[in-house]
Each structure stands twice: as C-alpha cells, then as structure tokens.
Amino acid sequence: MSDDLRSDARDIVSNIISGVDPFSCVLRAVSREGDRLNVGADSFDISSYENIYLVAFGKASVAMSKALEEILGDDLSGGCAVTKYGFGGSLKKVNIMEAGHPIPDKNGVIAAECIRDLLEKTGSKDLVFFLISGGGSALMTLPRKGISLSDFISLTNKLMRVGATIDEINTIRKHLSAVKGGGLAKMAYPSESISLILSDVVGDPLDVISSGPTVPDRSTFEDFQQIVEKYDLKLSPAVEGLVEDGLEGVVEDTPKSEGPVFERCHHYLVGNNSLALHEAEKRAKELGYNTLVLTSSLVGEASEIARVFAAIAREERKESRPLSPPACILAGGETTVRIKGKGKGGRCQEMALSFALETRGLENILFVPAATDGNDGPTDAAGAFADGYSLEKSKNVHIDAKALLRQNNSYEFFREIGDLLITGPTGTNVMDVYILLIG
Numbered sequence: 118m119s120d121d122l123r124s125d126a127r128d129i130v131s132n133i134i135s136g137v138d139p140f141s142c143v144l145r146a147v148s149r150e151g152d153r154l155n156v157g158a159d160s161f162d163i164s165s166y167e168n169i170y171l172v173a174f175g176k177a178s179v180a181m182s183k184a185l186e187e188i189l190g191d192d193l194s195g196g197c198a199v200t201k202y203g204f205g206g207s208l209k210k211v212n213i214m215e216a217g218h219p220i221p222d223k224n225g226v227i228a229a230e231c232i233r234d235l236l237e238k239t240g241s242k243d244l245v246f247f248l249i250s251g252g253g254s255a256l257m258t259l260p261r262k263g264i265s266l267s268d269f270i271s272l273t274n275k276l277m278r279v280g281a282t283i284d285e286i287n288t289i290r291k292h293l294s295a296v297k298g299g300g301l302a303k304m305a306y307p308s309e310s311i312s313l314i315l316s317d318v319v320g321d322p323l324d325v326i327s328s329g330p331t332v333p334d335r336s337t338f339e340d341f342q343q344i345v346e347k348y349d350l351k352l353s354p355a356v357e358g359l360v361e362d363g364l365e366g367v368v369e370d371t372p373k374s375e376g377p378v379f380e381r382c383h384h385y386l387v388g389n390n391s392l393a394l395h396e397a398e399k400r401a402k403e404l405g406y407n408t409l410v411l412t413s414s415l416v417g418e419a420s421e422i423a424r425v426f427a428a429i430a431r432e433e434r435k436e437s438r439p440l441s442p443p444a445c446i447l448a449g450g451e452t453t454v455r456i457k458g459k460g461k462g463g464r465c466q467e468m469a470l471s472f473a474l475e476t477r478g479l480e481n482i483l484f485v486p487a488a489t490d491g492n493d494g495p496t497d498a499a500g501a502f503a504d505g506y507s508l509e510k511s512k513n514v515h516i517d518a519k520a521l522l523r524q525n526n527s528y529e530f531f532r533e534i535g536d537l538l539i540t541g542p543t544g545t546n547v548m549d550v551y552i553l554l555i556g
C-alpha cells in the first residue's frame with residue numbers, strides 16, 4: 118500500500134482495464150492447432166468451410182477483431198467491424214467503421230448495411246464469427262421497414278433520460294430493428310456462426326448484450342407496450358402503428374425459440390464484470406489491502422447506491438467493519454440516473470458526487486466509481502475521485518455541490534476540483550466498477 122490512496126486506485130483501475138483487454142479475452146477463449154479451432158469446450162475444423170468472415174460490433178470491436186485476425190491469418194476471407202468514435206484502429210482484412218454512441222447516427226446505419234450486405238452473400242458452406250461487445254445496439258442501427266433513424270434517436274434519448282434499464286432500452290430497440298433480437302442470425306442463415314461475447318450487462322444475458330443479434334429474443338411487443346406505459350413515452354405515428362400491428366400479430370415478433378435459424382449458431386462468453394472485479398481484487402491484495410468483493414450485479418439509482426457506499430465508509434472508519442483497514446471494498450454493475458437537470462455527467466460521476474456529499478470530513482477514505490470503457494455518460498472522464506475533502510475543495514472554488522447534483526452536473530463538480538478520472542477510451546467494456554479504499 119502506498120501513502121496515497123489515489124495512486125493505489127489508479128493502479129487498480131489500470132489493472133482492471135488490462136485484465137479485461139478484449140484481445141486477451143479472445144485469445145483465452147479460442148485456440149488453434151493446425152486446422153482445428155478450439156472454442157470453449159467445442160472444436161471446429163476450419164478447413165471444412167469455403168469462407169470465414171468476421172463481423173464485429175461494439176466498443177471492443179478492434180481488439181477482438183485483431184485477436185481473431187491473428188488466430189485465423191490467411192484463412193480469414195474478410196469482414197466488417199463497427200465501433201464508437203475514438204475507439205477505432207487499423208485492421209488487416211477487416212473494414213473498420215466508426216459511428217455514434219450512445220445515440221445512434223447515420224454512420225451506424227451505413228455500418229449495419231455493410232454488415233447486412235456481407236451476411237447476405239454467405240451460404241451454408243461458410244463460417245461467420247460475430248465479435249460482440251456492449252455498445253453494438255447504437256453502433257449498428259438498421260431500422261425496420263417504416264421506422265426511421267430519427268425514431269431510434271428520439272426513443273433512445275427519452276429512455277436514457279428517464280432512467281430505463283438496459284433490458285428495457287434494448288426491448289424497445291430490438292423491436293424497431295432488422296438486425297437486433299436475432300436479426301443477424303436470420304441474415305447469416307444457413308451459414309454456421311460462432312459468437313464471442315464480451316458482456317456489459319448485469320447477469321450476462323445474451324439476448325440483451327448489444328441487443329442479442331445472434332440469439333433468440335425473450336422480449337415481446339407486450340413488453341414493449343409495458344415500457345411505453347411505465348415511462349409514459351410519446352411515440353411517433355410510425356412506431357405506434359408498428360406496436361399495434363405487433364400486438365395484433367399482423368407483424369411478426371422477434372424470433373423466440375431455437376428454430377432452424379439458430380441451429381448452427383454457437384455462443385461463448387469471453388469476459389465480463391466478474392473478471393474485472395477479480396483483477397481488481399488481485400491487485401488490491403498485492404498492494405496490501407484486505408479485500409471484499411460485494412457483487413458484480415449492482416443496479417439502482419446512482420445517487421442512492423452511492424449512499425450505501427458512504428455508509429460502508431463511515432462504518433469502516435468508526436468500527437473497522439466489515440474489514441480491518443487497510444481495506445478495499447469492490448463492486449460492479451450498472452446504475453441508472455433519472456435525469457432531471459441540464460448538466461453534464463455520467464452514472465459514475467453522479468455516484469461520486471453523491472458519495473462526497475455524504476462523507477464530508479471523513480479521513481483517509483477514497484471512493485472511485487469508474488466506467489470500464491473510459492467514457493462515463495457523454496463525457497471524456499471514466500469516473501471521479503471522491504473523498505472526505507471533496508466538499509472543502511468545492512467551497513474553495515465557489516461551487517455548490519448540492520445544486521450541481523440536482524442539475525446532474527457532476528462533471529463540472531469534479532472538473533472544477535481537479536478530481537476527474539481520465540483514462541481515455543479503453544477499447545473494452547464490462548460495465549462499471551466501484552472501488553472503496555480505506556487507508
């Protein structure tokens with residue numbers, strides 16, 4: 118343990134990011150001996166296919182594709198990949214595109230069309246690798262007939278502001294899309310496919326991560342309607358018409374069961390938030406901390422979850438429980454924020470600000486919530502450092518912490534006191550991690 122909790126926290130964060138590096142995650146899951154490709158517990162003979170293609174979408178597309186290019190070498194015929202602006206890179210045989218996230222844009226439609234065109238030329242003698250990571254829902258957008266890109270943009274915007282969960286957001290997106298909710302599996306049929314999936318959703322549900330384009334979908338038009346009612350969403354006439362048709366059975370729902378379309382689809386999880394927590398705990402132990410991992414499935418309103426961490430910090434300082442110091446208490450997951458103000462921030466920065474408000478004056482503690490993709494909300498920060506002195510610092514620069522929290526302006530708070538956590542785009546994405554250090 119160093120004298121400086123911040124430098125330990127930085128060290129733990131960088132170990133998390135390298136531990137869930139998608140390149141290594143793919144190499145751990147896929148190995149090659151001659152023409153035999155071992156994936157998880159299965160084995161494939163790559164000489165039995167005419168062509169092998171790669172289709173990648175999500176924030177981890179570049180590193181995942183690089184790993185597969187390395188494994189397949191000249192056996193890879195080509196491919197298409199899409200990732201978020203700033204997450205790009207160069208690949209040998211794969212055309213890599215960048216598009217808008219979390220709100221989709223025209224480039225996400227161009228990318229989806231490119232993927233569709235590639236899949237439509239595949240046949241039963243071909244093998245397609247789908248490299249799937251979080252972010253794919255926005256990055257690969259192909260609206261269903263009659264639905265427009267602006268329908269997607271306005272609904273995504275609304276759902277994110279009301280604090281809908283990713284499960285709810287993707288239920289809506291899947292039903293408006295031709296590629297999500299099993300859509301790519303339909304396009305790739307009858308070729309064989311292998312999906313390698315980096316999870317950024319609590320519980321690793323394959324039909325929610327990146328809107329499950331290669332798996333049967335569990336959500337229905339009825340679920341869609343319930344979400345509309347729950348958040349009182351105003352729909353465009355086109356979307357309203359689609360839902361009505363869907364509820365009446367005039368329009369087919371997303372594919373539900375393991376029909377012929379999915380018979381030759383194989384799915385493997387290559388990394389998730391648990392792996393990130395494991396890496397964090399390992400490093401914290403090496404640094405000399407007593408460690409405790411609470412959960413990898415934390416959900417709920419960000420500012421309220423932060424109050425739980427503040428209560429744990431106070432308990433640690435007063436009673437040295439649940440761990441004797443130096444202690445590192447870890448959790449992971451994805452909170453939500455009901456946005457009421459006009460400020461700038463993200464889930465992690467909102468948590469950090471709420472924690473700071475609850476722990477004023479508490480000594481020798483540090484809370485660092487961090488988005489593993491390096492972008493917390495629409496900001497260039499991954500998260501923030503919050504401690505017992507955050508509020509003192511804010512007084513010195515004449516900003517009002519409570520007012521900034523009310524305005525969801527956590528970015529400004531931490532920028533002003535110089536305590537943003539900046540990593541840059543990390544090229545990976547396994548939700549958020551929450552690190553509480555007690556010195």
Ligand SMILES: Nc1ncnc2c1ncn2[C@@H]1O[C@H](COP(=O)(O)OP(=O)(O)O)[C@@H](O)[C@H]1O
Pocket residue numbers: 218219252277278280453454456459460461462463464467488490492493494495525526527
């Ligand atoms: N001002 C804000 N304060 C707090 N959270 C915000 C703010 N603006 C947007 N968000 C949240 O940021 C989320 C999108 O951020 P992003 O980090 O891109 O998510 P993900 O990593 O899951 O793709 C939205 O769910 C939204 O609730």
Ligand SMILES: O=C(O)[C@@H](CO)OP(=O)(O)O
Pocket residue numbers: 219250251252253254255283287317318325326327328546
């Ligand atoms: O693409 C998506 O559907 C989600 C979940 O996988 O990712 P993100 O929250 O990063 O947009």
Ligand SMILES: [Mg+2]
Pocket residue numbers: 251283317451
């Ligand atoms: Mg997410």
